[in-house]
Amino acid sequence: MPADVRPARPQPLAHRALRWLMAMAGGPAPARAGRVRRDHIVTGPGRGGRVLAGPVLAGPVLAGIMLAAGLSGCGTHTAAGNVITASAGACGTGWRQVTGGMQTFQIRNSSIGGAEVDLINPASGAVYAEVAGLGPGTTRPMRVDLGSGRYAFRCLIQDTGPLTGPVVRVGGQHQGAPAVLPVTTDNLLGPARVYHAYVSAGLNTLVRQVSALTARIRAGQLAAARAAWLPAHLTYERLGAAYGTFGNYDTEIDGRPDGLPRGLSDPAFTGFYRIEYGLWHGQNARQLDAPAAKLDSGVRALRGFWPGMEINVLDLGLRTHEILENALQFQLTGHDDYGSGTTLATTAANITGTRETLGILHPLLAARYPGLAAVNAGLDRLGRLVSAARQADGRWTPVSKLATIQREQIDAAAGQVLEELAPVAAMTEPRRS
Amino acid sequence: MAGPDDGPHDAEAGACPGRPPRRSFLRGALGAGLTGAVAGAAAGAGAGYAYSSSQAAPPGQVLDATMVQGRLPAVSFHGRHQAGILAKPERQTIMLSFNVTAGGRGELTDLLRTITARARFLTAGGIPPQAGLGAPPSDSGVLGPTVVPDGLTVTVGVGSTLFDDRYGLAARKPAGLIPMTAFPNDDLDPAQCGGDLSLQLSAGSQDTVLHALRDIARHTRGGMQALWRIDGFSSPARPAGTTPRNLQGFMDGIANPDTGRAEAMNSLVWVQPGARGEPAWTADGSYQVIRLIRMFVEFWDRVDIIEQENMIGRRKDTGAPLDANTEFGRPDYTLDPTGAVIPLTAHIRLANPRTPQTEANRILRRAHNYDRGLDAVGDLDMGLIFACYQQDIARQFVTVQTRLIGEPMAGFISPFGGGYFFALPGVRDTRDYLGRGLLA
Numbered sequence: 001m002p003a004d005v006r007p008a009r010p011q012p013l014a015h016r017a018l019r020w021l022m023a024m025a026g027g028p029a030p031a032r033a034g035r036v037r038r039d040h041i042v043t044g045p046g047r048g049g050r051v052l053a054g055p056v057l058a059g060p061v062l063a064g065i066m067l068a069a070g071l072s073g074c075g076t077h078t079a080a081g082n083v084i085t086a087s088a089g090a091c092g093t094g095w096r097q098v099t100g101g102m103q104t105f106q107i108r109n110s111s112i113g114g115a116e117v118d119l120i121n122p123a124s125g126a127v128y129a130e131v132a133g134l135g136p137g138t139t140r141p142m143r144v145d146l147g148s149g150r151y152a153f154r155c156l157i158q159d160t161g162p163l164t165g166p167v168v169r170v171g172g173q174h175q176g177a178p179a180v181l182p183v184t185t186d187n188l189l190g191p192a193r194v195y196h197a198y199v200s201a202g203l204n205t206l207v208r209q210v211s212a213l214t215a216r217i218r219a220g221q222l223a224a225a226r227a228a229w230l231p232a233h234l235t236y237e238r239l240g241a242a243y244g245t246f247g248n249y250d251t252e253i254d255g256r257p258d259g260l261p262r263g264l265s266d267p268a269f270t271g272f273y274r275i276e277y278g279l280w281h282g283q284n285a286r287q288l289d290a291p292a293a294k295l296d297s298g299v300r301a302l303r304g305f306w307p308g309m310e311i312n313v314l315d316l317g318l319r320t321h322e323i324l325e326n327a328l329q330f331q332l333t334g335h336d337d338y339g340s341g342t343t344l345a346t347t348a349a350n351i352t353g354t355r356e357t358l359g360i361l362h363p364l365l366a367a368r369y370p371g372l373a374a375v376n377a378g379l380d381r382l383g384r385l386v387s388a389a390r391q392a393d394g395r396w397t398p399v400s401k402l403a404t405i406q407r408e409q410i411d412a413a414a415g416q417v418l419e420e421l422a423p424v425a426a427m428t429e430p431r432r433s
Numbered sequence: 434m435a436g437p438d439d440g441p442h443d444a445e446a447g448a449c450p451g452r453p454p455r456r457s458f459l460r461g462a463l464g465a466g467l468t469g470a471v472a473g474a475a476a477g478a479g480a481g482y483a484y485s486s487s488q489a490a491p492p493g494q495v496l497d498a499t500m501v502q503g504r505l506p507a508v509s510f511h512g513r514h515q516a517g518i519l520a521k522p523e524r525q526t527i528m529l530s531f532n533v534t535a536g537g538r539g540e541l542t543d544l545l546r547t548i549t550a551r552a553r554f555l556t557a558g559g560i561p562p563q564a565g566l567g568a569p570p571s572d573s574g575v576l577g578p579t580v581v582p583d584g585l586t587v588t589v590g591v592g593s594t595l596f597d598d599r600y601g602l603a604a605r606k607p608a609g610l611i612p613m614t615a616f617p618n619d620d621l622d623p624a625q626c627g628g629d630l631s632l633q634l635s636a637g638s639q640d641t642v643l644h645a646l647r648d649i650a651r652h653t654r655g656g657m658q659a660l661w662r663i664d665g666f667s668s669p670a671r672p673a674g675t676t677p678r679n680l681q682g683f684m685d686g687i688a689n690p691d692t693g694r695a696e697a698m699n700s701l702v703w704v705q706p707g708a709r710g711e712p713a714w715t716a717d718g719s720y721q722v723i724r725l726i727r728m729f730v731e732f733w734d735r736v737d738i739i740e741q742e743n744m745i746g747r748r749k750d751t752g753a754p755l756d757a758n759t760e761f762g763r764p765d766y767t768l769d770p771t772g773a774v775i776p777l778t779a780h781i782r783l784a785n786p787r788t789p790q791t792e793a794n795r796i797l798r799r800a801h802n803y804d805r806g807l808d809a810v811g812d813l814d815m816g817l818i819f820a821c822y823q824q825d826i827a828r829q830f831v832t833v834q835t836r837l838i839g840e841p842m843a844g845f846i847s848p849f850g851g852g853y854f855f856a857l858p859g860v861r862d863t864r865d866y867l868g869r870g871l872l873a
Contacts, residue, residue, distance in 0.1 A: 102560065127566050143563055180567040368567065378655070381536075405532065408658035412534035416655025423568040 084142075084153055084165075086134070087111045092153025092165020100174035103146050107131045108139040113158030119144055122152040122167045126179035127431070147176025181368055182431035188313035191360045196311055198356055199242045203303040206235045210299045213275070217292040220285040229279060230342055233272045236299075237349035240326075241319035241357045245311050249302040253295060256336065270294050273338045280339025317428030320357045321421035323350050328414050334399045341398035347414075348386050351379055354421070361428060368427050371420050378417030385410045505584030505637040510556040512859040513717050514703060517586030518799070518822050519692040522667040522677070523635040526801045527642045528723060528818055530592070530628030530852060531657035538600050542872050544656035545589075548632075549866040551652050552587035555580065555645045573651075575644040583641040587649075589867050590631035590721045590854030605871055607855045608710040609720060609826050616834055618843040625661040625725060625850030633820070639664075661850060663725055665801030665818040675752060675760055679802055680728050680815050681845075683745050684752035686798040687760055688785055701829070702797050702822050714870030717858040719822040722796075722830045725803070725850035728816040733845045744842040746779030754781065763787070783836045794832045796821040816846065826853055 082103065084094045087110035109115040114135060119128040119142065128151070129144040153165040170176075209232035216225040236254055243250040253271045260266035264277060270291055278288045327350040330336040331343035358365070358375065365372050389397050389406060399407060505523075508516050517523075535541045558580045561572035572580065596606035615621050632649070634642040642664075650659070668677045679685040690697045699705060706716040733741070742749055752760035756774045766787060769775055775782050785795060799822065804815040823829035837843070857867050 102563075129563070130566060144565075145563055177563050177565045178567065180565065381655075404660075408532050408660075409534050412655050412658040415658075419651065419654055426569060427567045 082106065083108055083139070084117065085110050086115045086117045086153070086155040086157060088157060088160050088163075090165075091155035091163035092117075095166070095168050098146070098168055098170055100146050100148055100170050100172045100176060103144055105142045105144070106139050107134060107142050109134040109136055109157075111157045111160070112136050113160070115158065116156040117142070118154045118156070120152055120154050120164070121179050122150055122164065124179070124181060126181045128177055128179045145177040146170050147174050148172045149176075180427055183364055183368075183428050185313055185430040187364055188316065188428070188430055191316055191364070192311045192313050194360050195241060195316060195357065196306075198360075199239050200306060202235060202239045203299070203306055206232065206239075207299050207303050209235055210296050214292040214296040217275075217285055217288045222279060222285060222288075225288075226279050226340070229272070229276060230340065230345060233276070233342075234345060234349040236272065237346050238353045238356070240323035240350060240353035241315055242311065244315050244319075245309050246302060249298060249305075252298045253302070256330075271298070273336065276340050277338040313430055316357050316361055317425040320354060320361065320424045320428075321418060323354045323357070324414060324418055324421065326350070328411075328418065332399060332411060332414055337398055337400075340396075341401075342396045343399055344386050344389050344410075345396045348383065351383050351386070355379060358424075361424070364428060365424065369423060371423065375417065375420045375424075378413065378420050382410070382413040382417055385413050503638075504581045504641075507557055507582030508584050508586050510553050510587070510860060511862055511865075513861065514719070514859040515586075515588050515856055516556070516859075517588035517633055517635050518702070518719060518856060519698065519797070520586065522686075522799055522801050523584055523586070524637050524667055524669075525639045525642050526633060526635040526665045526667070526818070527646055527662065528665060528801075528820070529632045529634075529646070529662040530660045530723075531630040531632065532660050533595060533599075533629040533657050535600075535656045538602075538872065540656060541600050542868075544653055545868040545872065546866045547652050547656070548587075548589060548649060549860055551645075551649045552589075552867075553860075553863070555648060556582055556585045556587060558582035573644060573647050575640055575647065580644070581641070583637045585634065585636040585641055585645055587645065588631075588633040588635075588721075588856060590856040591868070591871070592627055592629050592631065592852055592854050594627060595629040602871065605712050605714065607704070607712065607715045607718070607720070610855050611826070611853060613722075613851060613853045616848070617838050618846075619848045622849050625663075627852040628660040628854075630657060631721060631723065631852065631854040631856075663803050663805070663818055663850075665803045667801050679800065679817055680730055680804070681733055681741075681745075682749055683741075683747060684760065685800055685817070687747070687752055688781065689798055690795050692797070698797075700793070701795055701824060704824055708824075714858070714873075715855065719856045720824065720826045720830075721854040721856040722819075722821050722823070722826060723851040723854065724817075724819040724848050726817045726819050727814065727847045727849055729812070729845050729847070730815060731812050736845070743776050743779060744840070744845075746775045746781035755779075778840055780837070780840055780842050783840055784833050786836075794829050796823045796829045796833060819851070822856065 082094060082096055082098075083106045084092055085108050086092070090110075105119075107117045109117075114133065116130060116132040117134060118130045120126060121128065128146075129142050131140050131142045134140055148170050150167050150169050152167045155163045155165070157163070209228065213225060213228040213232050216222075216228055233254075243254075246253075251271075254273065255269065255271050256273055257263045257266060257269040260268050263269070272295065274291045275288060275295060277283075278291065327347045331347045331350065334343055336346065337343045358379075362372075369375075385406075389402060389410065391397060399410075402410070508520070510516060533541060533544065535544050560579050561570075564571040576583075591610075593606065593610045593612050596602045596610070612627055613621075634645045634649075636642045636645070670677050676684040676687045690701050692698060702719050704711055704715045704718050704720075706713070708716070738749060742755060746764070747754055753762050754764035754775060756762075756764050756769060764775055764781065764787065766775070766782060772778070772782070777783075785791065799820045801818045801820075802815070803818050804813070806814050808814050821830055858870060860867055
């Protein structure tokens with residue numbers, strides 16, 4: 001299950017959480033300010049989001065250069081002559097030889113600031129290729145498979161408005177690499193608001209369920225507490241795209257003992273897994289009282305602060321695959337089974353959480369990702385296989401007790417849908433357009 | 434996964450030479466990601482590979498001298514027989530077994546077509562396609578920006594379990610394909626035995642085989658799930674020009690049949706067209722036996738050299754049979770009927786008695802060494818990935834192994850895994866795919 005700043009076990013969410021924390025601490029603002037250029041990020045190992053300073057203005061400069069293209073489609077054109085210049089006065093000049101197929105452009109930043117250079121479809125603004133973080137005076141290759149169509153370079157130079165260079169037509173019939181319609185920060189604000197509301201509702205349920213769990217532990221009704229533990233945990237596990245925003249609350253509520261000096265008996269091991277460990281390892285109510293109280297106060301505090309917490313717009317796309325990456329790493333392996341044998345239930349909750357983010361992003365993805373139907377089919381398949389592993393009386397089977405073929409089917413479906421989900425983050429990374 | 438029924442002849446007209454069929458087991462991510470937004474119209478037709486059009490040097494052709502420095506040239510993927518069978522063991526290998534998780538015959542076909550397409554690209558080498566902005570990179574980059582062939586061979590076999598009721602293939606099962614059965618000295622771990630599909634990746638360097646494994650696995654996640662895996666290596670010849678040694682220190686595979694003699698291969702290795710009882714599609718395939726054999730090397734190293742050599746029947750230093758002077762000298766058992774020179778129980782004598790009657794029992798050994806850490810008492814877990822190819826498992830491997838039951842050397846080894854598979858016929862050309870005859 002995703003949990004960010006847990007010690008010792010490096011995982012994607014941890015990096016990304018750091019990025020968020022850095023942003024909260026007043027570091028370079030991520031996506032809100034547009035794209036963050038990688039070399040502007042001093043400390044954050046986080047992912048995505050690049051910023052280029054400067055106002056957004058200037059329309060395409062349609063110089064309409066037409067170059068006839070002898071299409072081979074099968075050769076590599078190193079295009080030694082195609083040194084493309086980006087400077088405040090000239091953008092995308094230098095096309096000499098233009099043919100379909102694989103091309104390598106040498107992109108040279110002749111300005112005095114950092115630059116990003118994109119190869120775009122001038123009609124739609126869709127981006128075929130980019131060279132980001134191009135330092136002043138440096139040259140970097142841009143490889144792209146050019147199909148027939150119209151192309152232009154767009155230069156985003158630090159402290160300068162975007163410039164679009166001459167439009168060049170590549171003839172022939174070759175179908176080259178696809179372009180991606182950029183997603184802007186503005187595009188993501190609405191989805192982030194919807195997700196915020198989803199989490200609000202989830203936290204209300206969570207507080208109620210944790211309160212019931214805590215009351216049973218206090219009353220010494222441990223069998224009832226075991227029954228109450230799972231629904232509460234699953235509610236939390238459906239909120240996977242918010243863990244980064246939860247920050248340290250996530251560690252407190254759903255942290256693992258990994259990396260703690262005293263492991264399972266470390267006082268810093270708190271939350272759902274701590275309680276699960278106790279409830280399924282013969283601990284008594286007295287031993288569980290403090291962890292229960294801490295979980296209860298943790299979820300209440302989180303609910304209290306949530307209205308003021310802001311979801312990083314980067315997160316929705318990233319979490320769309322990360323939630324299940326973590327399910328594969330921690331649930332389907334059985335790593336996060338601290339006694340209840342319910343990691344398949346957790347996986348099912350993670351699938352629900354993934355569907356929620358996908359649903360919210362659907363308006364953006366529908367126009368951009370032809371693999372979306374396969375994603376949904378893959379989630380259906382995984383969901384069916386996980387449900388089928390539930391016993392007739394409703395109890396869950398620990399993954400280690402699954403028949404080999406059953407476990408293989410689940411793992412294969414999880415791996416497959418993760419491959420299908422992987423492009424979502426890249427497609428929904430906010431870009432300056 | 435069954436989309437439009439891409440037959441074997443749907444390769445695009447006018448496509449680049451060596452371009453794989455536009456079809457991927459993976460309908461989303463890599464495929465569709467590459468197909469992308471603007472080109473989204475193609476999506477409904479089964480997300481295609483958007484291969485770099487500049488890839489794939491013709492088989493055997495060196496891409497670029499600087500690029501392949503220290504690497505082997507490409508081994509042709511296409512042919513009547515699969516590569517990686519007759520060739521001498523390469524320096525590095527990965528042997529895996531998978532269970533197929535594909536949801537039906539159509540998905541199984543997709544799976545084999547995808548493995549074929551990946552193998553075709555990986556064995557030829559070239560520049561991976563640019564994924565563009567809408568997807569993660571299409572290649573792991575482990576081999577750098579240009580995939581070098583490095584002698585990669587990809588060899589695929591099918592196990593008897595693939596012919597159960599899941600895919601409707603029962604009637605097409607190779608006649609002699611059975612699950613691996615235990616011999617008296619075996620200690621088989623079910624978790625390391627059998628499987629629906631065997632995959633062997635061999636090349637000159639470890640990064641090459643690992644790159645190939647990551648690539649193939651990435652494209653086939655939903656279609657198959659690895660059951661067991663073992664990595665192996667073949668040692669350099671020591672001294673040069675001799676047969677490489679196994680981890681008992683003996684040369685391994687000296688007495689193999691001559692792979693250069695087509696009649697020997699046709700009588701011992703390849704299933705022949707029209708072979709009695711065999712489904713027609715099996716022609717040009719070969720039965721593959723894999724046995725994972727732990728060697729108790731500490732125990733072995735505590736054994737006197739005379740006893741070691743008597744157990745094997747050869748000199749340890751030169752590889753010569755105990756009754757001959759050189760590695761390739763031919764033992765003459767008729768002159769030694771009581772085993773005074775080469776004991777009757779010596780490995781080489783039991784395995785290949787060199788009589789006209791036992792000639793048809795010979796196998797083509799293709800073993801690698803393995804080394805994977807420690808056992809529970811801190812001893813070294815190393816041994817042999819024994820693999821052999823033959824026309825008929827019962828007539829060949831099982832007969833030989835039955836003769837070996839109780840050989841003195843058995844006390845120093847423990848077979849713990851492996852399986853029997855049928856190595857599919859070769860992929861003839863760019864329109865063909867692994868298992869086409871089986872699935873057509």
